Amino acid sequence: DSGVTQTPKHLITATGQRVTLRCSPRSGDLSVYWYQQSLDQGLQFLIQYYNGEERAKGNILERFSAQQFPDLHSELNLSSLELGDSALYFCASSVEYTGELFFGEGSRLTVL
Amino acid sequence: SQKIEQNSEALNIQEGKTATLTCNYTNYSPAYLQWYRQDPGRGPVFLLLIRENEKEKRKERLKVTFDTTLKQSLFHITASQPADSATYLCALEGDNQGGKLIFGQGTELSVKP
Numbered sequence: 154d155s156g157v158t159q160t161p162k163h164l165i166t167a168t169g170q171r172v173t174l175r176c177s178p179r180s181g182d183l184s185v186y187w188y189q190q191s192l193d194q195g196l197q198f199l200i201q202y203y204n205g206e207e208r209a210k211g212n213i214l215e216r217f218s219a220q221q222f223p224d225l226h227s228e229l230n231l232s233s234l235e236l237g238d239s240a241l242y243f244c245a246s247s248v249e250y251t252g253e254l255f256f257g258e259g260s261r262l263t264v265l
Numbered sequence: 266s267q268k269i270e271q272n273s274e275a276l277n278i279q280e281g282k283t284a285t286l287t288c289n290y291t292n293y294s295p296a297y298l299q300w301y302r303q304d305p306g307r308g309p310v311f312l313l314l315i316r317e318n319e320k321e322k323r324k325e326r327l328k329v330t331f332d333t334t335l336k337q338s339l340f341h342i343t344a345s346q347p348a349d350s351a352t353y354l355c356a357l358e359g360d361n362q363g364g365k366l367i368f369g370q371g372t373e374l375s376v377k378p
Binding site for chain 2: 155157186188195196198201209210211241243245251252253254255256257258259261
């Protein structure tokens with residue numbers, strides 16, 4: 154158990170819909186990362202927050218947004234969903250903004 | 266552009282042998298490099314971190330080398346066991362400013378009894 158909690162574990166929705174994925178980092182970790190993993194793309198970096206502020210951004214689509222709240226939990230919002238958004242979405246946390254990451258078990262999103 | 270390359274083909278080895286996985290990178294000057302293990306449908310698990318001024322690092326049956334001149338890291342598992350079967354990912358900082366940890370595609374290792 155990494156100490157990182159992600160909900161929901163599984164989510165099935167339709168194209169055009171909007172979903173919110175939630176992540177609680179390990180106790181004491183200030184940094185939260187979001188990654189997308191699909192079969193043909195590997196683990197793709199989306200965005201990183203450190204102590205509430207956006208710190209680094211990857212190839213995150215404009216339809217996706219994220220935030221980190223004062224209690225350090227984070228949410229990833231995915232809107233206008235397309236079939237290609239079906240993937241495993243991982244959250245990870247770390248103490249600082251560098252160093253080893255601790256991953257949650259992921260949220261599996263299926264868009265039908 | 267920045268690129269991380271890992272053996273795309275699965276590595277099949279016999280139990281007890283040493284597995285060696287390669288991670289090559291271009292257009293990076295990372296301060297450190299990390300290795301993770303990922304089992305199917307699970308989140309990656311951190312294994313080792315090696316800094317640019319360290320040539321080699323060991324942890325139990327694991328050994329990592331880091332050659333900043335060759336821009337390459339080698340990951341070794343000695344006395345491999347079927348339980349070591351998994352996908353192994355290397356990761357580098359994407360911007361040398363902290364954050365944006367970029368992962369390679371991973372190499373799938375299968376250890377046969």
